[in-house]
Amino acid sequence: MGVSGGGDRKDLRPHEPNRQKAKGTFRGSFEALNVRNAQPGFNYYYERRKPGEVLRRMNEGFEVVQAGDPEGWGADVPAAVGEMLDGVKAYGDLVLMRIREDKYRMMKEQKAALARAAIDGSTAEYLRKGHQRAQQLGRSRPKDDLYYKGPGHGISTDED
Numbered sequence: 001m002g003v004s005g006g007g008d009r010k011d012l013r014p015h016e017p018n019r020q021k022a023k024g025t026f027r028g029s030f031e032a033l034n035v036r037n038a039q040p041g042f043n044y045y046y047e048r049r050k051p052g053e054v055l056r057r058m059n060e061g062f063e064v065v066q067a068g069d070p071e072g073w074g075a076d077v078p079a080a081v082g083e084m085l086d087g088v089k090a091y092g093d094l095v096l097m098r099i100r101e102d103k104y105r106m107m108k109e110q111k112a113a114l115a116r117a118a119i120d121g122s123t124a125e126y127l128r129k130g131h132q133r134a135q136q137l138g139r140s141r142p143k144d145d146l147y148y149k150g151p152g153h154g155i156s157t158d159e160d
Contacts, residue, residue: 021036021037021038022034022035022036022038022074023035023036023038023044024044024074026074031074032073032074032091033046033073033074033091033094034073034074035071035072035073035074035096036071036072036073036074037070037071037072038071039070039071039098041100041101041102042098042099042100042101043098043099043100043101043104044065044071044096044097044098045057045062045096045097045098045099046091046094046095046096046097047062047094047095047097048093048094048095049090049093049094049095054095054097057097058097060099060107061099061100061103061104061107062097062098062099063097063098063099064088064089064095064096064097065088065089065096065097065098066088066089067088067089069089071089071096071098073089073091
């Protein structure tokens with residue numbers, strides 16, 4: 001009786017980018033989505049070709065990678081496949097975009113600050129309402145806080 005193993009485990013091995021210094025971890029038929037000749041100081045992102053999605057990313061500080069830019073596809077694809085949008089680096093329904101690392105870092109910090117403010121703000125609002133209600137009750141209010149908050153009670157956010 002023969003021994004058989006599970007499925008193909010090639011995707012569990014570490015990704016070894018090709019000798020052309022491709023940035024990314026795409027494999028197989030999606031290897032073209034890796035970015036060859038990635039410029040230092042930039043982060044890359046693929047966005048859907050929908051105008052609203054591209055505009056949203058551009059408002060965040062991303063720029064569309066053009067055909068004349070040094071970045072290339074991670075695999076050799078025919079020019080007709082890789083550049084379908086008037087010189088814009090596109091692959092199927094995706095557009096390659098980039099953002100400077102300092103802008104990207106600042107954008108991530110702003111998003112994290114907004115998330116913390118949303119969480120902390122709701123907790124502070126909850127406790128403030130409890131104090132207001134306790135003042136309305138006057139002498140009949142409980143001795144402890146009206147709204148319970150124990151030691152260590154809170155919400156923590158994980159940051160990248």
